[in-house]
Amino acid sequence: MDEPAFRTIIEPFRIHSVEPIRMTTAAERRERLAAAAYNLFQLHADDVLIDLLTDSGTGAMSRDQWAAIQRGDESYAGSPSYFVFRDAVRDLFDFAHVIPVHQGRAAERILFTVLGGPGKTVPNNTHFDTTRANVEATGATAVDLVIPEGRDPASRHPFKGNMDLAALEALLAGGADVPCVFVTITNNSGGGQPVSLENLRGVRALCDRYGKPLFLDACRFAENAWFIREREAGQGGRDVVDIVRDIAALADGMTMSAKKDPMGNIGGWLALDDPALAQECRNLLILTEGFPTYGGLAGRDLEALAQGLKEVVQHDYLRYRITSTAYLGEALQQAGVPVLTPIGGHAVYIDARALLPHLDPLHYPGQAVAVALYELGGVRSCEIGTVMFGRRPDGAEAAAPMDLVRLAVPRRTYTQSHIDYVIEVCGCLAERAHRLPGYRIVEEPDALRHFTARFEPIA
Template sequence: MKTIIEPFKIKTVEPIKFTTKEERIKILKEAGYNTFLIHADDVLIDLLTDSGTSAMSSEQWSGIMRGDESYAGAKSFYRFEAAVKKITNHKFIIPTHQGRAAEKILFSILGGKGKYFVSNTFFDTTRANIEFTGAEAIDLLCEIGKHPEQRAPFKGNIDINALENFINKVGKENIPLVMLTITNNSGGGQPVSMENIREVRKICDKYNIRFYFDACRFAENAYFIKLREKGYQNKTVLEIVQEMFSYVDGSTMSAKKDALVNIGGWLSLNDEELATKCRNLLIVTEGFPTYGGLAGRDLEAIAQGLEEVIDEHYLKYRIRSIEYLGEKLLAAGVPIIEPPGGHAIYIDAKRFAPHIPPEQYPGQSIVCELYIEGGLRTVEIGSVMFGKYDKQTGKLIPAMMELVRLAIPRRVYTQSHIDYVAEVVTEVFNHRELLKGYKIIYEAPVLRHFTARFQPI
């Protein structure tokens, strides 16, 4: 059959509050033109993030009821540990309340002034946790990944030559870790190939550098490998996932993505000495090593989610539904990162609103208009999120790309919801010449996009 249906039935529904355009104009102004600061009740379709926004299954809710809330040694931890080891085969599994907690622990131990961490592209909290230690986060995205309009199967790859050149430039002793983000969130949700993973492993072995995954969307990445990389069509997603993890020394994970839960994460490692240091810091900041800031019920839900996320019927539906939205937008002429990624559609704000310069944040302008037009909550991934200021002149150093991410929560919205999203985006695009720039009137020193306030220019 040509029609791909959702591999689940809907058992519980949540009503959506409808607002008028006039109401949304007022709501947005009161929120300082920052969609992070809008009450969720005032959002029609929430595409702000796919993190922690999944709908859990009946089996996951059953696990919630089975959760063992013992402070130490809970049976729910051992089910969680076994589920993570099944996919990673890593020796030491440390639960955390979410991905950034794992990042905080790892980089606090390995980071510091004069250190460099290298990636295909670091996402916002990962970069912040690195820079908080005084270290530098370096992105070495492959060249094709920098061109939104060009199609290639693995635009999330790291530039292998640039990686080796950078190691030789700064010295291997100053690079505690190389990390691949799978899929590459900041780069458009684009996948990383198994070949690229193997090549990074060779480089890290050559220079004796640790190699880790930011594994948030590991299952989506594995499914792209199955679809696009020679030699993997007949392998199961689990087999591909296990091979991917076999090349790395550890991983940080936000279970709020590809474990299909609302909270949780982990840090997996093979290095016993480093694992001991991480556990000691975990106890200070998160909790005992068998719960790590999570309730036993959360550990149960994660364990079940890891079984469900590698189901190929689910992944086929997931990837195709993102592609479906991308096709509708491309048919309407809307410029996006091509091909569509695994968890989101990324509007190319530079081509969408070329009349707005980077220092006036074209992505933020589109974000605001999508909310006003149709109640969509999206997020800017450009110079608001990743822009920096020149220390000498104070001028903005723009991000490499100006994007607007439409992140699709897992198992939440139906096809009619997605059709509505396409209509709203197309309507804004058809009147794009009316869009105006924004200026920041308040910003925090770190992760400013979460709490910044703006003013139209």
């Protein structure tokens, strides 16, 4: 008998323990918003019904990860847990030096402290917020070179995260002082869009031609590999593990926030082949993070990450992960909510500029949508637009290429009924979108302002 195909997406796991969600009213949420100066990062998590602010460190660990925690060895130096972790990383990313850190931005800070500096330029398909901040903190310039389709929310290009190879070659040929080339997989700031293997090979060829090392910001490597398997010619039917190894073989090193695809609640690493560069990075690690065999993490964290790396490349999990995110995105489109297409792997991105055409980008339409989603239904999301990327290093304000609101879905955390509720809230928002006010910033820090800025609505 032929195996039937069913439409229902089921989670490839059972729920072992639960934590309560505190229900709130719209009146309570309005009070919380005012107290938080309309910055969703400043809300108390207990006041959030469905938390889609980020998928970073917010997922549920598995039974086997919790069991691995019990094996954690807390020796200060030379812990056996480090070698379990190192070998799990090397099984997928065969770099000579694996340096643990407490999270991805620590790896970025260490690497760019060594490689960055005034007068230097670091190209990326699109820098995410902490990557850009760590580049610019050294006095270097962060340049985004994503393909033109990557700046068009409505484009259906299957690999909108690709690097613009012609633009990269022009930069390298023009004599810029480029210490390294970075590629972010998947491209978070551009809507969680994947990068093709063909494009990575093109970037590698240019790096070889101009003598530049290639680094990956690879925190969503498994989702990117799944998209390659599903969308790229000649890659269908391959094992995701083999695709990941092909990706890693093209690079000289990587930074990793292990709070994403490696399924951890904390952790990350910097991995690379150059022994001299690795030694400089280890020296900084010891100064600010910890000894090289723990790097700011407990042994139990290292064990959990090693197990997470085995689980994230399982096809059943990735099929569920990508399909369930697409379920949310497609339902929002049917409800009249404009979203960035194709749907990304870890999140759905609402096109706030299209949803709120009455607002100028400098009145932060993304922030307006994010605030309204929380007020209406207790759904916390994240603005990725002019608030996050609008202020230039010289202090000037400019509109970001896109104003998006990211609904980042934590791994193995919410059920389909939670997602159906989010769809309802977004549909309700779409009906009221024309009435939403813009926002102004009344107080902001010098860097990464979206975390702590204070807002007020524009009457």
